[in-house]
Amino acid sequence: MKTTDNLEIYNDPLQYDRQYDGYDADTRFILGHLPPPGSAVIDLACxxxxxxxxxxxxxxxxxxVDLHEGMLERAREKAAEQGLPVRFLQQDCRLLDLSVSAPxxxxxxxxxxxFLTNEDQDRMLESVxxxxxxxxxxIFDTRNPxxxxxxxxxxxxEYAEAGGRRIQEVHTETYEPVTQILHCTTERFAEDGTPLGQDGISLxxxxxxELERLLRQHSFRLENRYGDWSGRPFQAGSGQMVCVCRRDEP
Structure with missing residues (x-):
C-alpha cells in the first residue's frame, strides 16, 4: 500500500472537524514551543x-501542507472566515518543495x-x-507500540451522530508484526442494521x-520525548511518543 492510497478516512472534512472539535492538547503544546513572533512555521499533514x-x-x-485536497479546501474556508493569511499547499511530505524554510x-x-515503509520515513525526514x-x-507525535x-x-x-441519525461504527484492528503495520477498518450501520459503507487506514x-536511531541517522537530536501532548514523562505503557527534535549541524 502506498501513502497516497491511505487517505479514505479523510474524505469527509466536516466529519473530521466534528470528531476533533474541542481537542486542543497538541495545539496548546505547540503554542508553548513557538519560535520568536513573526517567524515562519510549517505545519505538515495539516x-x-x-x-x-x-x-x-x-x-x-x-x-x-497536506496531501488531501478536500481537507485543504476546508482549511482555506476556515482561514478566510477568520481572516488569517495562511498558505495551504497540496504536496507530498516526502517530496516537499516549498519556497520557505522555518525554525x-x-x-x-x-x-x-x-509513512509505512523505511523508505517513506527516510524520504519524509530528508524532506523535513x-x-x-x-x-x-x-515536533511530531506517533503512537507508542x-x-x-x-x-x-x-x-x-462505537456510536456517532451524523445527519441527525444515530450511526453504529464497528472497528476492527489487526496488527502485522513483520511490517509493524496496524490495519484498521470501520464499518457503519444505520439503527435498523442497514450497511452505510466502510473505510480503513493502515498505520x-x-x-x-528504532525511532532514536532513525532520527540520529537524519541528523536530528531528540531533545525531549513525552508520553502525551500534556508533557507527561514517556514510559513503556505511554500511548504516544511526542518528540521534540532539533536539527543538528551541518
Whole structure:
C-alpha cells in the first residue's frame, strides 16, 4: 500500500472537524514551543487547519501542507472566515518543495504513522530537514507500540451522530508484526442494521529505540520525548511518543 492510497478516512472534512472539535492538547503544546513572533512555521499533514490557524492567529507566518485536497479546501474556508493569511499547499511530505524554510516544523495527529515503509520515513525526514533552518525544531507525535495491546486483533463498537441519525461504527484492528503495520477498518450501520459503507487506514508503528536511531541517522537530536501532548514523562505503557527534535549541524 502506498501513502497516497491511505487517505479514505479523510474524505469527509466536516466529519473530521466534528470528531476533533474541542481537542486542543497538541495545539496548546505547540503554542508553548513557538519560535520568536513573526517567524515562519510549517505545519505538515495539516488537515483542516486545526493547528495552522491558531498558530497564525498568534502572529506567525504559517504554511500548511497536506496531501488531501478536500481537507485543504476546508482549511482555506476556515482561514478566510477568520481572516488569517495562511498558505495551504497540496504536496507530498516526502517530496516537499516549498519556497520557505522555518525554525519550526510540526506534524501532529500521529501523521508520522502514515509513512509505512523505511523508505517513506527516510524520504519524509530528508524532506523535513531540507526545509528546517539550522538549529530549528521538528515536533511530531506517533503512537507508542505497546505489545500487549497489539498482540491480538481488536474489534469494538462505537456510536456517532451524523445527519441527525444515530450511526453504529464497528472497528476492527489487526496488527502485522513483520511490517509493524496496524490495519484498521470501520464499518457503519444505520439503527435498523442497514450497511452505510466502510473505510480503513493502515498505520506504521515505530519502536522507541528504532525511532532514536532513525532520527540520529537524519541528523536530528531528540531533545525531549513525552508520553502525551500534556508533557507527561514517556514510559513503556505511554500511548504516544511526542518528540521534540532539533536539527543538528551541518
Amino acid at each position: 488537515g483542516t487547519g486545526r493547528i495552522s490557524l491558531p498558530v497564525a492567529e498568534a502572529g506567525y507566518e504559517v504554511t500548511g 519550526l516544523i510540526v506534524m501532529a495527529g500521529n501523521s508520522f504513522q502514515h 530537514r531540507r526545509h528546517l533552518e539550522p538549529g530549528g525544531r521538528f 505497546v505489545p500487549s495491546e497489539l498482540a491480538e486483533p481488536d474489534r469494538y463498537e 506504521r508503528y515505530t519502536y522507541p529505540l
